[in-house]
Amino acid sequence: MYGNDFSEPPEQPGARSLLDQVADAERDLELAAQQDRPTGTEDDYFMAVIAADQKIEPRDWMPEKYRKNLIRQIAQHAHSEIIGMQPEGNWISRAPTLKRKAILLAKVQDEAGHGLYLYAAAETLGVDRAELSDMLIDGRQKYSSIFNYPTLTWADVGAIGWLVDGAAIVNQVPLCRASYGPYARAMIRVCKEESFHQRQGYEILHVLSHGTPEQKAMAQDAVDRWWYPSLAMFGPPEGESPNTAQSMAWKVKRFTNDELRQRFVDMCVGQAEILDLTLPDPGLVWNEAEGRHDYTQPDYDELFRVIKGNGPCNRERITHRKAAHEGGQWVRDAAEAYAKKKAKVSA
Ligand SMILES: [Fe+2]
């Protein structure tokens, strides 16, 4: 077992690995595109496309609530990708070797790319990227609460890769089947890259936990701090998640927050054993009757505090993003001037 290369869990024969599930979704997406599209009036056409597991495309009619809901979700996702560059970017200049630095640089650049695919997907819904950027900076739109925690040691880069990117994949693999075409296609690419992120984090922790006692202690400390915030990434439990039911009816979301959180816990236990690290939950035990692990829920009051802007690094993250946005104004101006000049020449 290495990273997210799972052997089949004995309790779920036939279970597919996460990357296999991405490949399945990609194949089904291509097959569905070859089928005849349903016919009908706007409203029943929309539901018929969803029922047939085909994709709603930008040209299609869609209910205003579906469009708005998707913009909110995709924008929040895009913001998380680019804010997520900060905690790890913090370690690029302090990576322990040239090789580690090159890998981390590539990973952080991938996150910028994920942001880009997702902003582009959001724009197909008729919203302007500049507007989304403003909404992030002035707090009207959110990003994942996990990125408001600090990266204190090099081992945190490992813990983020293993746990945070790991949780992201568990969350995002089902989104490869989301009913909105541009989102589903972006997710297929993103998931393939996230799998590399998860492995690089796992490998950092594996090296540290099999190194000196100090290195092992540093790895354990990082896992102790990142475990519960990673569980909280799946969002509030059932009943407190306002958008779940509608999102599931529209086949944007396929599983509840709790189902995905459970899947993540079950996935991490075997990997933690190989890493020789302990997940910081004395209540974590195998439940034979249910075929899954029992575990302690994260502190959801803390989650809501962080979402409301009172996590350890919220202000720092937005201040940094704002400065980067303002610092990039000349690039946007130059690109616009160049586009105008080119249009004039070709006219
Ligand atoms: Fe990402």
Ligand SMILES: [Fe+2]
């Ligand atoms: Fe990632």
